[in-house]
Amino acid sequence: MNVNDIQIVLTASLVTLACVIPGCFLVLRRMTMFGDAISHAVLPGIVAAFLFSGSLNGIAMIIGASLTGLLVTLLIELIQKKMRISPDASIGITYTLLFAIGVIMVSLLSNQTDLDQECVLYGDITLVPFDLGMWGIPRQIWIASILDIILIITLLVGYRGLWVSTFDPSFAAATGIATVFWHYLLMGMVSLSSVTAFESVGAIMVIALLTGPPATAALFARSLPRMLVIAAFVGIASCILGYMLAAWMDASIAGAIAVMNGILFFVSLLFRKILKK
Amino acid sequence: MTSDQLIGFFLLEEPNVQLVVAGTLLLCGMAALVGCFTFLRKRSLVGDAVSHSVLPGICLAFLISGEKNPIILLVGALVTGLLSLILMEVLTKNRLTRPDTAISLMLSFFFGLGILLLTYIQHQGNAAQAGLDKFIFGKAASITEADLRLFLYSGIIITASVTILLRGFYLISFDEDFARVTGFPIKFLRLALSVLTVWTVAIGIQAVGVVLMAALLITPALAARFWTHSIGRMLVIAALFGMISGYSGSFVSYLAPAMPTGPWIVVMATFIAVISMFFAPGRGLLARWNTRSKNREKTLLENILKLFYQIGEKSGQLQGNILEEDLLNNRAFAHDELRKGLKRLTSKNLLESNLLTYRLTNQGLQEAQRIVRLHRLWELYLQRYLHLAPDHVHDDAEAMEHVITPEIEAQLELILGNPETDPHNTIIPPRA
Numbered sequence: 001m002n003v004n005d006i007q008i009v010l011t012a013s014l015v016t017l018a019c020v021i022p023g024c025f026l027v028l029r030r031m032t033m034f035g036d037a038i039s040h041a042v043l044p045g046i047v048a049a050f051l052f053s054g055s056l057n058g059i060a061m062i063i064g065a066s067l068t069g070l071l072v073t074l075l076i077e078l079i080q081k082k083m084r085i086s087p088d089a090s091i092g093i094t095y096t097l098l099f100a101i102g103v104i105m106v107s108l109l110s111n112q113t114d115l116d117q118e119c120v121l122y123g124d125i126t127l128v129p130f131d132l133g134m135w136g137i138p139r140q141i142w143i144a145s146i147l148d149i150i151l152i153i154t155l156l157v158g159y160r161g162l163w164v165s166t167f168d169p170s171f172a173a174a175t176g177i178a179t180v181f182w183h184y185l186l187m188g189m190v191s192l193s194s195v196t197a198f199e200s201v202g203a204i205m206v207i208a209l210l211t212g213p214p215a216t217a218a219l220f221a222r223s224l225p226r227m228l229v230i231a232a233f234v235g236i237a238s239c240i241l242g243y244m245l246a247a248w249m250d251a252s253i254a255g256a257i258a259v260m261n262g263i264l265f266f267v268s269l270l271f272r273k274i275l276k277k
Numbered sequence: 278m279t280s281d282q283l284i285g286f287f288l289l290e291e292p293n294v295q296l297v298v299a300g301t302l303l304l305c306g307m308a309a310l311v312g313c314f315t316f317l318r319k320r321s322l323v324g325d326a327v328s329h330s331v332l333p334g335i336c337l338a339f340l341i342s343g344e345k346n347p348i349i350l351l352v353g354a355l356v357t358g359l360l361s362l363i364l365m366e367v368l369t370k371n372r373l374t375r376p377d378t379a380i381s382l383m384l385s386f387f388f389g390l391g392i393l394l395l396t397y398i399q400h401q402g403n404a405a406q407a408g409l410d411k412f413i414f415g416k417a418a419s420i421t422e423a424d425l426r427l428f429l430y431s432g433i434i435i436t437a438s439v440t441i442l443l444r445g446f447y448l449i450s451f452d453e454d455f456a457r458v459t460g461f462p463i464k465f466l467r468l469a470l471s472v473l474t475v476w477t478v479a480i481g482i483q484a485v486g487v488v489l490m491a492a493l494l495i496t497p498a499l500a501a502r503f504w505t506h507s508i509g510r511m512l513v514i515a516a517l518f519g520m521i522s523g524y525s526g527s528f529v530s531y532l533a534p535a536m537p538t539g540p541w542i543v544v545m546a547t548f549i550a551v552i553s554m555f556f557a558p559g560r561g562l563l564a565r566w567n568t569r570s571k572n573r574e575k576t577l578l579e580n581i582l583k584l585f586y587q588i589g590e591k592s593g594q595l596q597g598n599i600l601e602e603d604l605l606n607n608r609a610f611a612h613d614e615l616r617k618g619l620k621r622l623t624s625k626n627l628l629e630s631n632l633l634t635y636r637l638t639n640q641g642l643q644e645a646q647r648i649v650r651l652h653r654l655w656e657l658y659l660q661r662y663l664h665l666a667p668d669h670v671h672d673d674a675e676a677m678e679h680v681i682t683p684e685i686e687a688q689l690e691l692i693l694g695n696p697e698t699d700p701h702n703t704i705i706p707p708r709a
Binding site for chain 2: 040085089097107211250252259265
C-alpha cells in the first residue's frame with residue numbers, strides 16, 4: 001500500500017463513520033428508507049449550491065443539501081398526511097422526483113463542470129489524493145474529518161434525546177421531550193452524512209453505508225453504545241476489504257465497498273447461527 | 278430544431294422515432310399496469326429495491342454470454358431481481374432484520390454489485406460493452422428493433438396475465454386473509470405477481486434506468502388512485518398516465534439526445550400525480566376542501582334554524598321576531614359566523630329580516646322543525662336502544678342531526694313507533 005491507497009481508504013473510512021452515526025438510529029427506528037430518500041434527494045440541493053457558489057465544497061453545499069434534506073422530510077410527511085398516501089409510496093414519489101430533477105440539472109451542466117452522471121452514481125474517490133487542501137492533506141479528508149467531529153459532538157450532546165425518542169417515543173413525549181425536534185435533527189444528520197459521502201461514493205451508495213454496518217452491528221450488540229462502536233468497526237473493515245476487492249478487479253471502489261457491506265452482513269449472520277448452536 | 282422536425286416527431290415520420298415512441302409507450306404502460314398492484318399492496322419500496330437489483334444480473338449475463346442479446350440480458354435481470362426479492366422475504370420472515378432494513382440492505386448490496394461488475398466490464402475495454410450504462414439512467418433513443426420485439430411480446434404476455442389473474446391479484450392486494458379462506462392459490466398468485474413485476478422492471482429500465490424505475494411503477498398508479506374507486510378503471514387510467522409520461526419523455530429525448538430520458542419521464546409522471554392530488558374530483562385536495570366547507574356551512578345554517586325554533590318554543594311564538602343578541606345569549610356562536618349565516622338564510626328565504634330582528638318564514642319553520650325532529654328522534658333512539666342516560670344523548674344527536682337521511686328518518690320512526698316526546702319530555706315536532 002502506498003500513500004495514495006492509504007489516503008483513499010482513510011477518506012472512505014471517515015465518510016463511513018459519518019454515515020454510521022445516524023445510520024444506527026435509522027435502523028433502530030425502522031426508518032432506513034428515509035435515509036435512502038434523503039441521500040437521493042440531496043442531489044438537486046448539491047447542484048443548486050454548486051451553481052450558487054461555484055465549487056463542490058464549502059458552506060453553500062452543506063446548507064443546500066441540509067435544506068433539501070429537510071424539504072424531503074417535510075414533503076413526505078405532507079403527502080402522507082394531507083393526501084392520505086401510504087408512507088412507502090410517499091417516500092417513493094418524493095425522492096424519485098427530486099433525484100430526477102437533480103439528474104436533469106447535472107446533465108444540463110455537465111459540459112461546464114466535473115459533476116457528471118457517473119460522479120452522481122459512484123463518486124470519484126480515486127481522485128482524492130490529487131485534490132490537496134491545507135498542509136498537503138487531501139481536501140476530502142479535511143471535509144470528512146470536520147463533519148465527523150460535528151456529528152460526534154451532536155451525538156454526544158444530544159445522546160439522551162436521541163436515545164429516548166428512539167427507544168420509547170411515547171415516554172419521551174409524555175415527559176415533555178420534543179420528539180419532533182429529535183426526528184428533524186436526525187434527518188439533518190442524515191443530510192450532512194449524505195453530502196459528505198456524495199463526492200466520494202455517490203448518491204446511491206450512501207444507503208449501503210447508512211444501513212450496512214448498523215444492520216450487521218444490530219445482530220450482535222446489546223446496547224446502543226456497543227452498536228455504534230461495532231458498526232464503526234464493521235464500516236471501516238468493509239472500506240479496507242472493499243478497496244482491496246476493487247483494486248483486484250480494477251473496478252469501482254464505491255461499488256466494492258457496498259458489496260463488502262452486504263457480504264459482511266451475511267457472514268455475520270452465518271457466524272451468529274453457528275455461535276447459537 | 279426546426280418546426281418541420283417537431284411536426285415530424287408528432288406525426289412519427291422517421292422510422293427511428295416510431296421505434297422509440299412505440300418502445301417507450303409499451304414500457305411505461307406495462308410498468309404502470311403492474312405498478313398498480315405494487316402500490317396497492319404498499320410495496321413501493323420493495324419495487325424500488327428490485328429495480329436496483331436487476332443491474333448485476335444484466336452485467337453477469339453480458340459477462341457470461343459476451344453479447345448484448347436482449348433476451349439473455351432479460352434472463353439475467355430476472356434471476357438477480359427474483360433472488361433479491363427472495364432474500365428480502367427470508368430476512369424479514371425469519372426476523373433477522375426489520376423489513377425496511379432488509380429492503381435497504383438488498384438494494385445497496387445488489388446495486389453495489391451491479392456497479393462493481395459494470396465498471397469491471399468497462400475497464401476490460403471490450404468494445405461490445407458500449408451502451409450497457411444506459412440501464413442506469415435509461416436511454417429511450419437507443420431502443421433497437423430487436424428490443425421492440427421483446428417489449429411487444431412481453432407487453433402482450435403481461436397484459437394477458439394481469440387480465441386473467443385480475444380477480445386474484447385484486448384479492449391479494451386488498452384482503453389476503455379473505456383470499457386464503459376462499460381457497461385462492463395465494464402462493465401462486467404472489468409468485469406470479471412477483472415474476473411479472475421483476476419482468477416489467479427488467480424491461481422498463483431501458484427507458485428510465487434502474488434508479489428511477491420505482492417511479493414508473495408507483496407514480497402513475499398513485500395518480501390513478503385519485504380518479505377512481507374501481508380497480509379495472511384504475512389500471513386503465515394508470516396505463517394511460519404512464520404512456521403520456523413516456524411519450525413526453527421520449528419527446529425530450531428527441532429534442533436533446535444528450536439528455537437522459539428517465540428523469541424527464543419521472544418529472545412528467547410526477548406532474549400528472551400532483552395535478553391529480555389537487556384537482557381530481559372526489560379524492561383530490563380541492564374537492565375535499567370544498568366538501569368540508571360545504572358541510573361546515575350546512576351545519577352552521579341548520580344550527581341557527583334550530584336555535585330559532587328552540588327560542589320560539591320557549592316563548593310560545595314559533596315565528597316571533599328575535600334579536601341577534603338573543604341568539605348569541607342562547608348559543609356560543611362566533612359573532613361574524615352568525616352574521617354570515619343569518620345573511621345566507623335570509624337570501625335563501627328561510628328567514629325574514631325586520632329592522633334589527635329576524636323571524637322564520639314558513640319555509641324556514643319547516644326546515645327548523647325537520648332538524649329539531651331528527652335531533653330528538655336520535656336522542657330517543659340512543660336512550661331506548663343503547664340505554665344511554667337522558668343527559669348523555671344530546672352531544673351525539675347534535676352531530677347526527679346534520680347527516681340523517683330521509684330513509685334513516687323513516688326507519689327511526691318505524692322502530693320508535695311514531696313517538697311524541699323525546700327523553701327530556703319535550704315534544705318532537707311532527708313531520709311536515
